[in-house]
Amino acid sequence: MQQDKQSIQSSSAFGLLFSYIGRDKPLLVRAAVLLMLATGADVAGPLLAKLFIDDYLMQSRFAPMPLAMILAAYLFTQIGSAWLRYQQTLRFTDIALAAVKEIRQRVFSHVLKLPIAWYDRAATGQLVSRITNDTEAIKDLYVQFLSTVLTNAVLLIGIIIAMALLDLRLMAISLLLIPGVIGLIYLYQRLSGAAVAASRQHRSEINNLISESIAGMPVIQAGGQQGRFSDYFEQLNTRYYASRMRTIRVSALLLRPAIDLLSISVLIAVIWGFGQVQVEGAIEIGVLYAYLNFLGRFTEPLAEITQRFNLYQQAMVAGARVQALLQQPLPATEGAEPCIPRGGVRFSNVSFAYRADKPVLKQLSLEIPAGSFIGIVGHTGSGKSTLLNLLLNFYPVSAGTLTLDDRTIDQYSQQALRDGIALIPQEPFIKSASLRENIDMGRNLPQLQIEKALHEAGLGAFVSQLPQGLETLLGERGTRLSTGQRQQLVIARALAATPRILLLDEATANVDSETESVVQQALNKLHGQTTLIVVAHRLSTIRRADRILVMRQGEVVERGTHAELMQSEHGIYRGLYRLQYQAQQVEMAEHQ
Known part of the structure; x- marks a missing residue:
């Protein structure tokens, strides 16, 4: 079963790798014509040498004009062969790089469209490795393996035809190399396949560990975990080293040395065969020279092909990993509604769970009129952020109906949702670019x-x-801005699109009082024009909300204005507000 699965995976990967080759047919035809001409020029050289040896040198004929013509033809074929090989290499490399460019673009475009739920279980470092390292391995296959194999395969056919024209018996002896090489390639694939797959997996794990370590460096150093992370990295690195050494040992044993041994054996057989037919007086010295020349050229393409099979093996594994990524299902077909007209939201008995046994939202029913200001509070895990994720269509609802302006959310196109709904997250995302671009x-x-x-x-x-x-460069993650300014920039990004619905997910949790005041002023200006749904840790941010919802374990347990909720003697909101108010008073007293 596992072998069948690997066979199917390799087949699909092979289809991915070579599906782009025929895209530019005129260029492919030109490359093929150049390859044929170069092969013909290569094969003509030994034949001209055979003509000179047998018809002129052995006959002691040294007529200046025929010899000059043979020399000129020989020089022309060798120079022409070199030029044609150069041009053919350029064409094949152009085809290869264009194909890999399209594959990499296709992979990245696919990744951009994958649902957010997929990223919940994806490792960033491994994903980066698939888009960069694995597609790079595919490039090596196109540029080095494909061009080398195709070029040398055509050259082999030309040499075999030339050998047949000279002497069929010696050609038959030379052909003994081919089944031996095929056997070596099969054995190499059997012995190295698992090691190549393991090495690429270990490389992905190394990339993932490096990515996570750099992102979490303050936490690692604050917790004194440098030694543990270093030990774990050493274990991964050692496993990667061991798997790479296994592939190198197999390559060193089965590729060039084994081919050289086979070629020497065939060379001995050809010389012995020449000796047998020479006794009968049925062969010429020039034929032996041409055969030895062809045999050297015959061996080199086979050696080149076998040496490139380690690249083929790596590219098949990399192609299978890329193909597996491309086969990740995209979200269902989106709706046709082009825009959100007003911004009204209704949850009707909506339930949702990331895992079937752990519901996050339970039979939630909620009406949010267009242009209203709704605040949402609650303890961690109460379902606040999940509610926003459903509005952004990051996840489909498990049960119930979510509508925007009396149309279900799946009736809107993704572009309509992205244009009509803006999110201001707790952790601002800043590109390493200019203010304008951000x-x-x-x-x-x-x-x-x-x-x-x-x-x-x-x-x-x-x-x-x-x-x-606006052209000021902000540096990586907006290092030229303060924490508050980064949050203000994200707010400006959201407001620039004039969305119908604006979502704030703990947007004021990590900012100072001055920045919070700016956020409040922005919300006040938008109140009545845009539907505001604000998940807030700081309750002062939502004091002026039309309605405040208090969530607990996926349900709305309290709702009302700030004044109404503060009147509830044992209410959750009142308790939270009093705790925050006392904490602010203590902080102000300490500051004074």
Whole structure:
């Protein structure tokens, strides 16, 4: 069963690798014609040498004109062969690189469209390895293996035809090399396949560990975990080293040395065969010279082909990994509604669970009118962020109905949802690019719209003081901005799109009071124009909300305005608010 699975995987990977070759047929035809001409020029050289030896040298005929013509023809074929090989290599490399470019683009485009649920179980480092290292291995297959095998296979056919024209018996002896080489290739694949797959898996794990370690370096150093992470990396590195050494040992044993041994054996057989027929007086010296020349050229392509089979093995494994990624299912066909008209939201008996045995939302029913300001609070795990994820269509609801302006969410296109719903997360995502690019995000927004968004987010004065203004580069993760400014930038990015629904997921949890005040001012300006759904840790952010929902274990247990909820003697909201108020008073007293 496992062998059948690997066979199917390799077949699909093979189809992926070579499905792009025929895209540019004119270029492929030109490359094939150049290959044929180069092979013909290669084969003509020994035949001309045979003609010179047997018809002129052995006959003691040294007529200047015929010899000059033979020499000129020989030089022409050798120079022409070199030039044709150069041109053919350029064409094949062009085809190969274009094919790999398309594969890499296709993989990345597919990854961008995968549902968020898939990323919940995906490892970032391994994903990066598949998009970069594995596609690079496919490139090596195209550029080195495919070009080498095709070129040398055609050359072998040309040499066999030339051998047949010279002497069929010696050709039959030379052909003994081919089954021996096929046997070596089969044995190499059997012995090295598992080791190659293991080495690529270990490389992905190494990339993943490095990615996670760099991202979590403050935590690692604060916890004194450097030694443990270093030991784990050493274990992965050792396993990768061992798997690579296994493939190298098999390659060193079965590829070039074994081919050389076979070629020497065939050379001895050819010389012995020549001796047998020479006794009968049935063969010429020039034929032996041409055969020895052809045999050397016959051996080299076979050696080149076998040496490239380690690249083939790696590319098959890499292609299978890339193909497995491409076969990850995309979200169901999206709806046709082009935009969200107003921004009204309704949850009707909505239930949801990441795992079937652990429900997160339970029979949630909620009506949010367009333009209203809704605050959501609750302890960790109560389902607040999950509610926002469902609105963004990151996950489909398990039961019930989620509608936007009286249409179910699956009736809207993904573009309509992305244009009509904006998210301001707790952890801001900042590209290593300019301020303008971070706000625009490829939407080609007008200058006035960007400046208006910056002003509403409270960043207008700051940007005006920068020497390069909107063209200022922010560095990786926005290192040139403070924590508050990064959050303000994300707010400006969301506001620039003028969304119908604006979602804030703990957006003020990690900012100072001044930045929180800016966020509150922005919310007040948008109140009535945009539907605001704000998940807040700081309750002061949502004091002016039209309605505040208190969630616990996937259910709304309290709802009302700030004033109404504060009147509940034993209410959860009132308790949370009093705790935060006391903490703020203590902090102010300590500061004074």
